[in-house]
Amino acid sequence: MADTLTPTALTLKDIAREAGVSLATVDRVLHNRPGVRPDTVRRVKEAIARNSFQPHVAAAELARGRARRFAFVMPSGPNPFMQQIEAYLGEMAAWLSARRLKVEMVATDVFEPAALAASLEALSGDYDGVAVVALDHPSVRAAINDLVDAGTKVVTLVSDVPSSRRHHYVGIDNIAAGRTAGALIGRLVGQRSGKVAIVAGSQGLRDHAERIFGFNQVMATEFPNLSVLPVLEGRDEDERSEQMLARLFGGHADIVGLYNVGAGTQGVAKALNDKALSETGRDKVVFVGHDVTALTRRLLLQGLMDAAISQNPGHEARAAVRVLLALARGEPILSEQEKIRIDIVMRDNLP
Amino acid sequence: MADTLTPTALTLKDIAREAGVSLATVDRVLHNRPGVRPDTVRRVKEAIARNSFQPHVAAAELARGRARRFAFVMPSGPNPFMQQIEAYLGEMAAWLSARRLKVEMVATDVFEPAALAASLEALSGDYDGVAVVALDHPSVRAAINDLVDAGTKVVTLVSDVPSSRRHHYVGIDNIAAGRTAGALIGRLVGQRSGKVAIVAGSQGLRDHAERIFGFNQVMATEFPNLSVLPVLEGRDEDERSEQMLARLFGGHADIVGLYNVGAGTQGVAKALNDKALSETGRDKVVFVGHDVTALTRRLLLQGLMDAAISQNPGHEARAAVRVLLALARGEPILSEQEKIRIDIVMRDNLP
DNA sequence: GGTGTTTTGAGGTACGCAACTCATTTTGAG
DNA sequence: CTCAAAATGAGTTGCGTACCTCAAAACACC
Numbered sequence: 001m002a003d004t005l006t007p008t009a010l011t012l013k014d015i016a017r018e019a020g021v022s023l024a025t026v027d028r029v030l031h032n033r034p035g036v037r038p039d040t041v042r043r044v045k046e047a048i049a050r051n052s053f054q055p056h057v058a059a060a061e062l063a064r065g066r067a068r069r070f071a072f073v074m075p076s077g078p079n080p081f082m083q084q085i086e087a088y089l090g091e092m093a094a095w096l097s098a099r100r101l102k103v104e105m106v107a108t109d110v111f112e113p114a115a116l117a118a119s120l121e122a123l124s125g126d127y128d129g130v131a132v133v134a135l136d137h138p139s140v141r142a143a144i145n146d147l148v149d150a151g152t153k154v155v156t157l158v159s160d161v162p163s164s165r166r167h168h169y170v171g172i173d174n175i176a177a178g179r180t181a182g183a184l185i186g187r188l189v190g191q192r193s194g195k196v197a198i199v200a201g202s203q204g205l206r207d208h209a210e211r212i213f214g215f216n217q218v219m220a221t222e223f224p225n226l227s228v229l230p231v232l233e234g235r236d237e238d239e240r241s242e243q244m245l246a247r248l249f250g251g252h253a254d255i256v257g258l259y260n261v262g263a264g265t266q267g268v269a270k271a272l273n274d275k276a277l278s279e280t281g282r283d284k285v286v287f288v289g290h291d292v293t294a295l296t297r298r299l300l301l302q303g304l305m306d307a308a309i310s311q312n313p314g315h316e317a318r319a320a321v322r323v324l325l326a327l328a329r330g331e332p333i334l335s336e337q338e339k340i341r342i343d344i345v346m347r348d349n350l351p
Numbered sequence: 352m353a354d355t356l357t358p359t360a361l362t363l364k365d366i367a368r369e370a371g372v373s374l375a376t377v378d379r380v381l382h383n384r385p386g387v388r389p390d391t392v393r394r395v396k397e398a399i400a401r402n403s404f405q406p407h408v409a410a411a412e413l414a415r416g417r418a419r420r421f422a423f424v425m426p427s428g429p430n431p432f433m434q435q436i437e438a439y440l441g442e443m444a445a446w447l448s449a450r451r452l453k454v455e456m457v458a459t460d461v462f463e464p465a466a467l468a469a470s471l472e473a474l475s476g477d478y479d480g481v482a483v484v485a486l487d488h489p490s491v492r493a494a495i496n497d498l499v500d501a502g503t504k505v506v507t508l509v510s511d512v513p514s515s516r517r518h519h520y521v522g523i524d525n526i527a528a529g530r531t532a533g534a535l536i537g538r539l540v541g542q543r544s545g546k547v548a549i550v551a552g553s554q555g556l557r558d559h560a561e562r563i564f565g566f567n568q569v570m571a572t573e574f575p576n577l578s579v580l581p582v583l584e585g586r587d588e589d590e591r592s593e594q595m596l597a598r599l600f601g602g603h604a605d606i607v608g609l610y611n612v613g614a615g616t617q618g619v620a621k622a623l624n625d626k627a628l629s630e631t632g633r634d635k636v637v638f639v640g641h642d643v644t645a646l647t648r649r650l651l652l653q654g655l656m657d658a659a660i661s662q663n664p665g666h667e668a669r670a671a672v673r674v675l676l677a678l679a680r681g682e683p684i685l686s687e688q689e690k691i692r693i694d695i696v697m698r699d700n701l702p
Numbered sequence: 703g704g705t706g707t708t709t710t711g712a713g714g715t716a717c718g719c720a721a722c723t724c725a726t727t728t729t730g731a732g
Numbered sequence: 733c734t735c736a737a738a739a740t741g742a743g744t745t746g747c748g749t750a751c752c753t754c755a756a757a758a759c760a761c762c
Binding site: 011012013023024027030031033037055056058059060061062063064065 | 717718719720721722728729
Binding site: 391416 | 708712717718
């Protein structure tokens with residue numbers, strides 16, 4: 001009837017007895033301290049494995065003494081998505097302090113590889129873990145590797161640097177996100193034929209480029225009725241995005257879909273709204289973008305926007321902290337838990 | 352630059368000094384033990400609040416000694432969704448044992464109020480917390496309230512009993528889920544007119560009834576081109592669902608959408624597939640259901656199913672454990688973290 | 703003022719582990 | 733076999749809290 005999922009708790013003392021060694025030796029093995037013969041190491045590890053022993057996290061944490069320090073390196077400037085991540089970290093304050101964890105924010109110009117690399121280098125030695133919204137650039141990669149070599153745990157957040165030796169990436173698969181956006185637009189457009197516009201910040205940004213790649217993939221293979229127009233690079237700026245888009249609408253009467261890859265949503269929405277006002281009775285342009293912010297929430301409720309591809313900033317913030325903590329403690333990571341899902345948000349499932 | 356989110360750590364000793372009392376008195380206040388004058392209680396609580404003191408969870412956990420026991424009361428029988436929840440709890444084994452938490456599964460006939468209530472009553476006193484997939488029935492409600500009165504923390508899982516005094520509900524808003532399903536079908540059907548079929552387990556099940564309610568709401572107000580057919584009650588059985596649906600397809604040539612509210616997916620898919628085979632060239636029926644299982648995953652990839660409304664069983668399992676733990680420890684609950692989102696899963700964002 | 707009761711202080715032990723010291727034993731090289 | 737180096741044992745201390753005991757102080761009541 002009642003089926004227990006957890007074995008009885010053992011302590012280090014039990015393991016020492018099992019392995020026929022002293023507590024000190026078990027401790028040395030457990031923390032990779034030198035001065036233990038390979039054969040003894042093996043015996044101890046076997047005893048640990050045989051009993052599937054887990055050190056009591058509470059006891060370990062208490063015995064450590066010093067608090068753990070984590071740094072979050074994030075872009076400076078008014079990016080609503082990043083502000084949300086910060087806000088969620090703030091909401092965790094009680095949770096963090098009950099565990100004696102210190103989390104600090106470090107703002108830096110994330111579009112400037114040298115500045116970002118310098119910010120990372122400056123953290124060396126002072127922190128147990130670092131989460132960074134990274135730029136995929138050789139100097140940034142080198143800075144990350146240096147941190148790792150110094151024993152600091154590093155996770156990349158939102159934007160990955162796969163070629164580095166970071167311990168973990170907390171964020172979505174952007175190619176799949178782009179595919180999802182494409183499938184949504186294709187399906188929501190329905191039977192109609194026409195053109196689809198894309199507005200991105202820059203194709204030089206890894207996540208934007210990946211999203212566009214996935215988007216085009218789906219469009220080409222599944223929706224022959226739709227043709228994709230060249231990507232507009234709005235630099236995530238409202239005005240620039242609006243102007244480029246307005247010009248595009250002027251030149252193409254048969255645009256049925258619009259994919260906004262990055263920010264600059266305010267401008268995109270304005271251009272789209274102006275178009276809608278001037279052409280009463282026509283079919284609506286299907287508009288899909290990214291992230292649930294105060295603005296996109298409003299646009300979804302108004303019906304101007306049809307869907308937002310979201311990556312739950314709260315989950316990302318918490319996952320980053322949990323992963324850093326697990327790495328620092330040497331605990332296994334609950335990969336299923338820390339995986340960031342691609343959320344499709346429409347008006348009726350707005351969180 | 353570096354902005355700390357967490358204050359410096361204090362200990363109970365500091366609070367005692369601050370309040371001008373002894374450690375013993377602080378301890379009495381903290382644990383609501385008797386024998387402290389109201390005025391002294393106030394002084395101590397003020398000192399705690401003034402310094403926003405948080406007991407060190409690790410120390411508290413270690414000092415407790417005994418392990419915490421949680422029970423998960425879930426339906427017996429081969430329900431894939433419930434099996435997934437169990438599987439995810441199994442994956443947490445290391446995490447649980449490192450925290451000296453014991454989680455036990457209790458299987459019971461969840462469709463039988465008396466049996467469920469008896470199972471719950473039997474747990475009284477033995478557990479620190481109970482998670483239960485509940486049935487909304489007076490005797491179940493009474494059993495839950497008895498547990499709560501006995502000091503056991505109770506969370507309802509997947510299916511709520513709002514009228515009880517359970518501490519928390521871990522699950523989705525099923526009305527919103529139904530609305531989401533409706534909006535999806537309406538949007539994916541596009542310009543076409545026609546009828547929409549609904550297959551549910553039973554309208555007596557609270558979650559099914561709520562989903563249907565939300566679904567009809569959206570259909571009535573937003574998609575005048577679609578008319579909803581009477582609900583088929585398939586009792587979550589494959590054969591019965593298939594037969595009822597096949598008959599319905601026979602009687603109505605213009606069905607353009609299908610909403611499967613519960614299980615019995617295998618039968619629903621078979622009926623739908625048979626229909627598709629017999630009518631080449633016709634427009635596809637838009638099919639939306641619930642939960643990502645091995646089966647729905649396959650149907651999504653095949654294109655027979657268009658979207659699944661999902662409630663991430665892994666997240667629900669973990670959230671239930673975390674909430675029970677936080678409740679038992681007296682910690683605040685990270686409501687944003689524990690909230691279960693309504694996921695829209697299509698082929699390209701299959702998790 | 704004396705009585706009994708309530709409130710408070712002081713102190714101890716235990717929890718399981720990290721991190722350290724120092725003495726002792728084992729090992730391997732010469 | 734000798735001796736230094738390496739490996740191991742034995743033990744201590746401290747982390748911050750829970751929980752307990754016992755004595756002292758403050759209080760209420762007559």
